[in-house]
Amino acid sequence: MTATATIDEVVCLRPATSTDFDLEAVVKSLLEPVFALPGGGVLERLADIAQVEQMISDAVNEQPDDLYLTTAESSGMDNAIWPDGDPVQAGARDRIPVGVPVTVEGSQDVFLFDKDEGGLFGSDDDVLGSVTISEDDRGMGPLSKLAHSEEEHSFYYVNYHVD
Structure with a gap:
């Protein structure tokens, strides 16, 4: 039928x-040299904050x-x-x-x-x-x-x- x-x-x-790639991973890889600087650990922890991740996600999904x-x-x-x-x-x-x-x-x-x-x-x-x-x-x-x-x-x- x-x-x-x-x-x-x-x-x-x-x-x-x-985007056709993982924007968050690209941003983090670009900031990797900054993370290695003295005090860079603070910036790395900030990059993992949920609000920052949400901002990246919102920017990608516009x-x-x-x-x-x-x-x-x-x-x-x-x-x-x-x-x-x-x-x-x-x-x-x-x-x-x-x-x-x-x-x-x-x-x-x-x-x-x-x-x-x-x-x-x-x-x-x-x-x-x-x-x-x-x-x-x-x-x-x-x-x-x-x-x-x-x-x-x-x-x-x-x-x-x-x-």
């Missing part, structure tokens, strides 16, 4: 980090994702099922209406991607997480699944229904 799922909306809980969806783990806008055209910016707490139908035979994965520009510090588009929709969800009303990427530190809810 075949069912049709409609991705109603995507809710961004936390966008991906804005940029919204350039979101698009696919039904295969293949990046690129030519593989996108949504949106038509450019990716949509998704920042923390954004509720993004989607309204795209997806054919489900048994089950179907939906992947969330962040479009990257590449370049010196950039990379290929990043997988922000995925969800699996089952045709067994048919008639269950509005459903929600969490898409998460351990690597990108992103969290999104995918809200959908299956007819």
